[in-house]
Amino acid sequence: MKQLSIEWIIKACNGRKTHGGKEGWITSISTDSRNLEGGSLFIPLIGEFYDGHQFISQAINNGAVAVLVKENHQIELPENLDDVFIIEVKDTLDGLKELGRNYRKLFSIPFIGVTGSVGKTTTKDLISSSLSSKYNVLKNFGNFNNQIGLPMTLFNLEEEHQVAVLEMGMSSFGEIHNLVDIVRPNISVITNIGMSHIENLGSQKNILKAKMEIATYLTEGDYLLLNGDDEYLKTLKDEKSPYHKVFFGVSKDLDFYPDKVEDLGEKGFTLEISIKGKIEVFKINYPGLHNVYNALAAIWIGLNYNMTPSEIQRGLDSYVPSKMRMEIIELPDIKVINDAYNASPDSMKAALNVLDRLEGNRRIAIFGNMLEMGAFSEEGHRIVGNYVTGTGLDILITVGEMAKWIGEEAKAIGGLKEIYTLENNQEAIEILNKILQKKDLVLVKGSRGMKMEEIIIYLQERS
Structure with a gap:
C-alpha cells in the first residue's frame, strides 16, 4: 500500500478529525484489531452480531495510529490516546468504501471486473494467471469480492502493479453497482446467468439485470465480455451501448470462438483459435467444458493487452485451481x-x-x-x-x-x-x-x- 497522509485519509472518507496532531502517515488499513501493523488505520465495522468499536483499544495497543469511528456512536476510548488520530465519519463501512474508491484513483492501470453466477472465481484466476506471465497483476483472494473485501483488496495495490483483476459478487440488486462505483473497470466480464441467489432476485431475468450492473460505468473504449452461448446473455446482442460488447463461446457466430475444440478428458482441452489469420493452439490443463469458456475470456483479454499466444499459454499453464473448486x-x-x-x-x-x-x-x-x-x-x-x-x-x-x-x-x-x-x-x-x-x-x-x-x-x- 502507498503511504497516505492523515490529511488525505480525512478528505477521502469525508471525515472529521476529533483527536490527534497536525501530521501523520498511514501505511496500512485493517478492519481486524488482532492483525495490525504499526502505522495502521483501524476501521471498526458494525454487523448484525458485532461492533468493531469494542476493539478500538486493542487496535491501538497493537499499533493503530488512526481510527475511524461512527459519529454519535457510543464508544469507550482509552484514556491516554497520545498521538492517535480519531476520525469521525457518518458510517464506517461507507468510509471504508470511499477510501477504496479514492485509493483506486491513485492508479492509472487497467482494471478488470469479473462476475457471473458460476465460474467467476475460476475466470478471475485464469485471467490473472494469463496476464501474470507478462504483467504484475493484483487480484482478490478467496471470497474478498464484496463491499468489504473489494476495498481491502485495492489497498494491496503498489506502484509496481500493472493490472488489477477483481471478482465481484452479489446476492441482490445494487451490490455490483456499488462495487463498480469503487473500481470503475475498463473491462468487465460476465461468465453466465444461473440460479444462484434467485431467492433474493426472483428470476433469472432479474439476475441478468443485477449482473449487468457491472457495465454501469463502462464508456467508449471499454469492453464488456459476455458468454454468447448463455441463453440470457445472448439476448444482449442487439442492444446498443456506449462500450464495445464482445461475445465469446464455442458457437461459430460469436465474436471470439475456437475453430476447433478437442476434449482430452481428464487432461483438459486443446483449442484452435484463428488470430490475425493464423491458427494458434492453446492447451487447457483442466477438464470441464465450462473451463473452455473461462479460458476463452482469459485468452481474449491477454490478446487485448498485446500478449503473444505463447505468453498467454505460459500463464494458463501456471493456473492452479482454488481449494474445493473442481x-x-x-x-x-x-x-x-x-x-x-x-x-x-x-x-x-x-x-x-x-x-x-x-x-x-x-x-x-x-x-x-x-x-x-x-x-x-x-x-x-x-x-x-x-x-x-x-x-x-x-x-x-x-x-x-x-x-x-x-x-x-x-x-x-x-x-x-x-x-x-x-x-x-x-x-x-x-x-x-x-x-x-x-x-x-x-x-x-x-x-x-x-x-x-x-x-x-x-x-x-x-x-
Missing part, C-alpha cells in the same frame, strides 16, 4: 473431485460432466443441499435430479432435506443403480465406508453451509 484428488485406491466450495444447478451439472469424462470404475456423486434458492429450491434440485439420469452416474448419494429432491427426481425417471437419501455428512461417510471399491470416482458437491469437506477429509484419511 479439485481432482488422486488417492491410492480412488479418485475424488472436491467441488465442495458451493453449489447451484448449473455448477452441479458442470461437475457431473467432469465426472463423466474421468476414467475409473464406478461414478459416485454425493450432493448436498443447494442453499439460497428460496421458492425455487425444489425446482432447482429436481433439475439436477433430471440431469443426473442422462449421465454415466452409477451411484447417487444426497445429503440434506433439500437434496432429497435430487434423489426423488432421479428415482422417478429411473436408470441409476443405487440412490441413497441421507440426512447428514456422517451418514454419507458410513455409506461410503460400506460401498467404496477400488478405482471408484467420487464427486462431492454442495453449498458452503453443508460443510461437505467433512466427507473429503474422511476419504483422504481412509487412504
Whole structure:
C-alpha cells in the first residue's frame, strides 16, 4: 500500500478529525484489531452480531495510529490516546468504501471486473494467471469480492502493479453497482446467468439485470465480455451501448470462438483459435467444458493487452485451481473431485460432466443441499435430479432435506443403480465406508453451509 497522509485519509472518507496532531502517515488499513501493523488505520465495522468499536483499544495497543469511528456512536476510548488520530465519519463501512474508491484513483492501470453466477472465481484466476506471465497483476483472494473485501483488496495495490483483476459478487440488486462505483473497470466480464441467489432476485431475468450492473460505468473504449452461448446473455446482442460488447463461446457466430475444440478428458482441452489469420493452439490443463469458456475470456483479454499466444499459454499453464473448486484428488485406491466450495444447478451439472469424462470404475456423486434458492429450491434440485439420469452416474448419494429432491427426481425417471437419501455428512461417510471399491470416482458437491469437506477429509484419511 502507498503511504497516505492523515490529511488525505480525512478528505477521502469525508471525515472529521476529533483527536490527534497536525501530521501523520498511514501505511496500512485493517478492519481486524488482532492483525495490525504499526502505522495502521483501524476501521471498526458494525454487523448484525458485532461492533468493531469494542476493539478500538486493542487496535491501538497493537499499533493503530488512526481510527475511524461512527459519529454519535457510543464508544469507550482509552484514556491516554497520545498521538492517535480519531476520525469521525457518518458510517464506517461507507468510509471504508470511499477510501477504496479514492485509493483506486491513485492508479492509472487497467482494471478488470469479473462476475457471473458460476465460474467467476475460476475466470478471475485464469485471467490473472494469463496476464501474470507478462504483467504484475493484483487480484482478490478467496471470497474478498464484496463491499468489504473489494476495498481491502485495492489497498494491496503498489506502484509496481500493472493490472488489477477483481471478482465481484452479489446476492441482490445494487451490490455490483456499488462495487463498480469503487473500481470503475475498463473491462468487465460476465461468465453466465444461473440460479444462484434467485431467492433474493426472483428470476433469472432479474439476475441478468443485477449482473449487468457491472457495465454501469463502462464508456467508449471499454469492453464488456459476455458468454454468447448463455441463453440470457445472448439476448444482449442487439442492444446498443456506449462500450464495445464482445461475445465469446464455442458457437461459430460469436465474436471470439475456437475453430476447433478437442476434449482430452481428464487432461483438459486443446483449442484452435484463428488470430490475425493464423491458427494458434492453446492447451487447457483442466477438464470441464465450462473451463473452455473461462479460458476463452482469459485468452481474449491477454490478446487485448498485446500478449503473444505463447505468453498467454505460459500463464494458463501456471493456473492452479482454488481449494474445493473442481479439485481432482488422486488417492491410492480412488479418485475424488472436491467441488465442495458451493453449489447451484448449473455448477452441479458442470461437475457431473467432469465426472463423466474421468476414467475409473464406478461414478459416485454425493450432493448436498443447494442453499439460497428460496421458492425455487425444489425446482432447482429436481433439475439436477433430471440431469443426473442422462449421465454415466452409477451411484447417487444426497445429503440434506433439500437434496432429497435430487434423489426423488432421479428415482422417478429411473436408470441409476443405487440412490441413497441421507440426512447428514456422517451418514454419507458410513455409506461410503460400506460401498467404496477400488478405482471408484467420487464427486462431492454442495453449498458452503453443508460443510461437505467433512466427507473429503474422511476419504483422504481412509487412504
